[in-house]
Amino acid sequence: MTDEKVVEVLSLYAKTVDDMGYSLRKIEADAEIDMESVPFALSHIRWMCDETKTFITEGRREKAMRWLGFMQGALWLAGVFTLTDLMNHNRPADAPFDAEK
Numbered sequence: 001m002t003d004e005k006v007v008e009v010l011s012l013y014a015k016t017v018d019d020m021g022y023s024l025r026k027i028e029a030d031a032e033i034d035m036e037s038v039p040f041a042l043s044h045i046r047w048m049c050d051e052t053k054t055f056i057t058e059g060r061r062e063k064a065m066r067w068l069g070f071m072q073g074a075l076w077l078a079g080v081f082t083l084t085d086l087m088n089h090n091r092p093a094d095a096p097f098d099a100e101k
Contacts, residue, residue, distance in 0.1 A: 001065075005092070006052075006056055006064060006065070007056055009089045010053050011053075013049050013071060013075065014046060016080060016081075017042050017080075018046065020042065022043045023043055023046065024043065024046045025040070025043035025044060025046070025047055026044060026047045027040065027041070027043075027044040038078050041074060041078065042074075042078060045074055045075065048070070048071055049071070051067070052064050052068060055067065072086045072089075
C-alpha cells in the first residue's frame with residue numbers, strides 16, 4: 001500500500017465510524033474491554049484513524065501499518081466490515097479481490 005492509499009483507507013474508516021454515530025475517544029492502554037464495550041472501542045478506532053494519519057505524515061510507516069492492522073481486526077470483530085471488504089481496502093483500485101487467487 002502506498003502512503004496515499006493508507007490515508008484513503010483511514011479516511012474511509014473514520015467516516016464509517018462517524019456515520020455510525022461514534023465520537024472520537026482515546027482509551028487508555030491499560031483499560032479492560034470486553035464484547036460489551038464495542039461502542040467504546042469503535043470510538044477509540046476513530047481516534048486511532050487520526051493518529052495513524054499523523055504517523056504517515058511523520059514517516060513512521062511501520063507503526064502506521066501496525067495500527068492499521070489492529071483497526072482492521074477490530075472493525076471485522078465488531079461486524080463493521082467483512083474480511084473481503086478489508087482485503088479490498090488494501091488493494092490498489094485497479095486490482096479487485098479475486099477469490100480464485
